[in-house]
Amino acid sequence: MRKPAGAFSASGLLPGRTMWTNPQYLHSWRDLRRRELLFWFFVLSYVPGMLLIIAVVDVIGRDLPQHIGAYFSAAWLAGFGVASVYHQNFRCPRCHRFFFRRVRLSETGACKCMNCGLARGALGP
Numbered sequence: 001m002r003k004p005a006g007a008f009s010a011s012g013l014l015p016g017r018t019m020w021t022n023p024q025y026l027h028s029w030r031d032l033r034r035r036e037l038l039f040w041f042f043v044l045s046y047v048p049g050m051l052l053i054i055a056v057v058d059v060i061g062r063d064l065p066q067h068i069g070a071y072f073s074a075a076w077l078a079g080f081g082v083a084s085v086y087h088q089n090f091r092c093p094r095c096h097r098f099f100f101r102r103v104r105l106s107e108t109g110a111c112k113c114m115n116c117g118l119a120r121g122a123l124g125p
Contacts (some may be wrong), residue, residue: 028093029121035087042080049076094118 053072065071092099095116102114112119 039083039087
């Protein structure tokens with residue numbers, strides 16, 4: 001059996017099963033994973049990051065502005081907002097509409113596309 005042009009064999013990933021998929025699908029799901037990692041970085045790094053900033057400010061002393069913690073906190077909040085919007089703007093590899101949104105409905109933990117129903121992580125249409 002010949003491999004179709006532009007197809008990728010996932011048989012190395014799933015032993016005993018032969019699957020063919022478009023490399024664009026794999027790229028899209030990797031992009032979604034990067035977006036999720038960026039989002040979770042901002043969520044989980046806030047408290048340790050702020051504790052580190054407090055420790056550094058205590059060591060350096062009083063040469064820093066009085067409200068430096070508020071500045072870093074605001075920057076982290078802005079980064080969280082940008083990462084959240086970036087994650088929600090992921091487009092479905094099949095229908096090319098927003099994966100997590102349909103009109104005004106939004107579900108950031110969706111297991112399938114809100115528009116066409118493509119399962120998350122699907123290897124093909």
